[in-house]
Amino acid sequence: MSEALDREVIIRVRDLVVGFGDKLVMKGLDLDVYKGEVLGFVGGSGTGKSVLTRTILGLVRKRSGRIEMFGSDIDRISVKARALIERRIGVMFQQGALFSGLTVKQNVQVPMREHLTLSPRLMDELALLKIELVGLPRDAAEKYPSELSGGMIKRAALARALALDPELVFLDEPTSGLDPIGAAEFDDLIATLQKTLGLTVFMVTHDLDSLYAICDRIAALADGKVIAAGPLPTMLASPHPWLRAYFHGKRARQLLGDATLAEAVR
Numbered sequence: 001m002s003e004a005l006d007r008e009v010i011i012r013v014r015d016l017v018v019g020f021g022d023k024l025v026m027k028g029l030d031l032d033v034y035k036g037e038v039l040g041f042v043g044g045s046g047t048g049k050s051v052l053t054r055t056i057l058g059l060v061r062k063r064s065g066r067i068e069m070f071g072s073d074i075d076r077i078s079v080k081a082r083a084l085i086e087r088r089i090g091v092m093f094q095q096g097a098l099f100s101g102l103t104v105k106q107n108v109q110v111p112m113r114e115h116l117t118l119s120p121r122l123m124d125e126l127a128l129l130k131i132e133l134v135g136l137p138r139d140a141a142e143k144y145p146s147e148l149s150g151g152m153i154k155r156a157a158l159a160r161a162l163a164l165d166p167e168l169v170f171l172d173e174p175t176s177g178l179d180p181i182g183a184a185e186f187d188d189l190i191a192t193l194q195k196t197l198g199l200t201v202f203m204v205t206h207d208l209d210s211l212y213a214i215c216d217r218i219a220a221l222a223d224g225k226v227i228a229a230g231p232l233p234t235m236l237a238s239p240h241p242w243l244r245a246y247f248h249g250k251r252a253r254q255l256l257g258d259a260t261l262a263e264a265v266r
């Protein structure tokens with residue numbers, strides 16, 4: 001508790017209500033994301049993980065509630081202040097969402113063009129740095145998304161998310177569609193970048209391996225609310241039926257082993 005009170009909150013969501021027509025997706029949701037952590041955000045299919053991400057990013061309109069980022073209520077700041085906050089954020093959407101008509105380098109330069117005024121040469125150098133940072137070969141820079149493998153597309157999308165040297169990164173199912181080895185390599189990349197760049201990471205994922213391998217805390221969404229949040233042992237010990245099914249199901253047992261799970265709930 002005192003640890004939580006001491007930590008700087010980068011995203012604070014309070015009493016968030018979001019809906020479409022007469023259907024409510026968020027029903028008074030609260031969430032804190034702390035500076036420097038990797039928060040894994042889980043929930044059943046269609047519970048609203050993407051909607052929450054998009055609402056925090058200002059892409060979906062909320063009905064009520066408060067969203068603060070970097071200490072500012074995003075409804076109460078000027079357009080200029082909002083743009084400054086956007087510069088501190090990187091986003092990797094599901095499936096990469098690269099522009100198919102642009103090369104990898106040009107994709108990485110999109111946020112640079114939007115937010116910075118740089119010479120073409122400097123933009124090229126910066127884009128190449130980001131491309132190397134995510135472990136892509138230099139010659140990937142001139143390739144189009146259709147010429148890349150699934151894993152390379154993810155890396156290119158991550159390079160674009162890092163284009164503006166963000167402090168906070170949103171990753172929407174970063175390892176989906178990758179084979180287990182590719183997914184583990186991508187987890188390692190995220191963990192390394194998070195440590196070396198001091199990033200705060202908000203990661204929506206279905207991938208139990210990622211949760212175990214790289215998340216400092218996990219938050220679970222069900223019925224429009226965060227039903228539990230904390231480090232893995234806290235989540236494993238939760239009596240909530242959805243969490244028990246999720247963390248103690250067959251796949252979890254294969255990953256963690258029965259002994260670890262039994263230890264966690266003792």
Ligand SMILES: Nc1ncnc2c1ncn2[C@@H]1O[C@H](COP(=O)(O)OP(=O)(O)OP(=O)(O)O)[C@@H](O)[C@H]1O
Pocket residue numbers: 020025043044045046047048049050051052
């Ligand atoms: N623009 C929209 N208009 C109407 N309903 C929407 C819209 N966007 C999302 N929804 C609905 O909101 C709910 C939550 O969707 P969301 O995509 O956030 O789920 P999710 O938890 O990310 O699911 P998954 O894990 O399958 O990606 C779903 O019922 C979806 O149909």
